Amino acid sequence: MLAVENLHKAYAGRPALRGVQFSLQPGEVYALLGPNGAGKTTLVNILCHLLKPDQGHVWLQGQPLSNRNRCWLGVVPQENLLYRHLTCGENLDFFARLYGVPAPLRPQRIRSCLQQVGLGARQHSVAHTLSGGMLRRLSIAIALVHQPKVLILDEPTAGLDVEARFEVWELLNTCRQSGMTLLMTTHLLEEAERVCQRIGILYQGRLEAEGSLDELRPLIPAREVVHIQTPDELGVQDRAVHLGLTQRRYSQGLSFWLPEVLTLEAILAQFQGLPITSIARQPVQLEHIYLEVTRQSRA
Amino acid sequence: MPYLTESLAVAGRILIELGRQRRSLVFWSVFPVSILLLIGTILTGRTGLAFDAALNQAAASALVGAGFFFSALGGTVAILVSEREQGTLRRLFLSPLRGLSYWLGICLAQGTIGLGQTILVYGVGAIWGARFQGSWLLGGLVLVLSLMGYVGMGFILGSLLGRRTEDVNALVATFGLPLVILGGAFLPTSLFPQSLLDWAKYDPVYHMNEALLAVGADGEGWSAIENHLRFLVGFTVLAVAGGVLAYRHMLRQERYL
Numbered sequence: 001m002l003a004v005e006n007l008h009k010a011y012a013g014r015p016a017l018r019g020v021q022f023s024l025q026p027g028e029v030y031a032l033l034g035p036n037g038a039g040k041t042t043l044v045n046i047l048c049h050l051l052k053p054d055q056g057h058v059w060l061q062g063q064p065l066s067n068r069n070r071c072w073l074g075v076v077p078q079e080n081l082l083y084r085h086l087t088c089g090e091n092l093d094f095f096a097r098l099y100g101v102p103a104p105l106r107p108q109r110i111r112s113c114l115q116q117v118g119l120g121a122r123q124h125s126v127a128h129t130l131s132g133g134m135l136r137r138l139s140i141a142i143a144l145v146h147q148p149k150v151l152i153l154d155e156p157t158a159g160l161d162v163e164a165r166f167e168v169w170e171l172l173n174t175c176r177q178s179g180m181t182l183l184m185t186t187h188l189l190e191e192a193e194r195v196c197q198r199i200g201i202l203y204q205g206r207l208e209a210e211g212s213l214d215e216l217r218p219l220i221p222a223r224e225v226v227h228i229q230t231p232d233e234l235g236v237q238d239r240a241v242h243l244g245l246t247q248r249r250y251s252q253g254l255s256f257w258l259p260e261v262l263t264l265e266a267i268l269a270q271f272q273g274l275p276i277t278s279i280a281r282q283p284v285q286l287e288h289i290y291l292e293v294t295r296q297s298r299a
Numbered sequence: 300m301p302y303l304t305e306s307l308a309v310a311g312r313i314l315i316e317l318g319r320q321r322r323s324l325v326f327w328s329v330f331p332v333s334i335l336l337l338i339g340t341i342l343t344g345r346t347g348l349a350f351d352a353a354l355n356q357a358a359a360s361a362l363v364g365a366g367f368f369f370s371a372l373g374g375t376v377a378i379l380v381s382e383r384e385q386g387t388l389r390r391l392f393l394s395p396l397r398g399l400s401y402w403l404g405i406c407l408a409q410g411t412i413g414l415g416q417t418i419l420v421y422g423v424g425a426i427w428g429a430r431f432q433g434s435w436l437l438g439g440l441v442l443v444l445s446l447m448g449y450v451g452m453g454f455i456l457g458s459l460l461g462r463r464t465e466d467v468n469a470l471v472a473t474f475g476l477p478l479v480i481l482g483g484a485f486l487p488t489s490l491f492p493q494s495l496l497d498w499a500k501y502d503p504v505y506h507m508n509e510a511l512l513a514v515g516a517d518g519e520g521w522s523a524i525e526n527h528l529r530f531l532v533g534f535t536v537l538a539v540a541g542g543v544l545a546y547r548h549m550l551r552q553e554r555y556l
Binding site for chain 1: 305312391
């Protein structure tokens, strides 16, 4: 559906993208992760046909991306970028006209898009009266009004509260079920894990890792990660070195990779004699993979 | 056909927004009418003209010097600045909207407002017996050229210099008001010293005002305003071309997400 082939882009000699390539199958949701400055925005600008790559190609349904076929794309920018004094229906109608949706189809298309995003009852509400979550859903509806084949979303839940975030995830799931291909950039690893089938990790312009979560898991030679809270971190670290465990620091604090699944009792037994305040274990998560990939790339 | 659909969409969107913020619409109606009555009263008092004749004279200034100037030029700058501030320009760049359609859409919206102002100014004048003396077609041509020129100028100022809402008034005042005053919109050019008159001949507002005055108040025909029209055509072409170039420049700067 969408294929990116050996993309290179530099700004004033400073490389922003270095040989990025990946492809998306129909109905697939792909997350593009990466720290600030990794090249995500440059890549999205190229995918939206706003920026030309120095080298490489973008293919959309087997054709090179051009002005002619860019209307197969729907784009949801990071900010909502809506006409605040127009109603939801008028916002959609305006963009439907720009995308050349035929006049007889427009009223029905607008209604169904608003229903799809859960704003069916707000067609005649002026945009500035909507909540943040509703505005975001309206922004997504605008991107859907011309029935694109590929939807590109730039941090779709940035700045939303938890409830609104869940609503957007549900909506994206509905889009995927309808056969649409989705590509999204995000800083939220939970979002990528929940919504996306495949994940690409971009670091300093290079796609360092790519695949489904199961395909990415072997990047960490561990079955589980154990998080330990202790007043004697040095003692615990020494013991971990003695046990041959790899040590990392995640959002939960001091953590170790376990090469095999152990019971909590077995783990505690290994740290016997040390003051452990709390201990938790979990399977390898995207957070661990992401931090490992960026760590190795930095090194 | 896509140009027409897109232009109508842009114009419709601007007019709906304007209609929803009724204040601007009311101000743009009140302003040229108040200028018409004020200048008409001054002319009657100072020159001894009958009020209907004075309103005939004042109509040109009220329209091209006040109404069109602030709505078409100031309005265009305001549209661009507001789209920039809201970020909707970037959303437009993501769509297949063509730059020319965008420009035509703004022209169409301003043309509709201008038509409303024209009807209002001559309608109010007609209450006191003022009548448009010359050819409506010729008068219409002057008005259309003035409008397109103003929109082009608005595009140049809005694209190159307008960043925030606060810039709109400063831009219109700095670049526009001297042109309006030099054009004889508020003070008759007969009061100007020769040195200012020499400068006024390079001022498009002067030619708009003089041409509309000659047709509307004195009933003059083509030959009397030919030179003004030539200047106006040249100015309009330059303003539109400059506007398109400035828009392209803005497109290069603003299009990225």
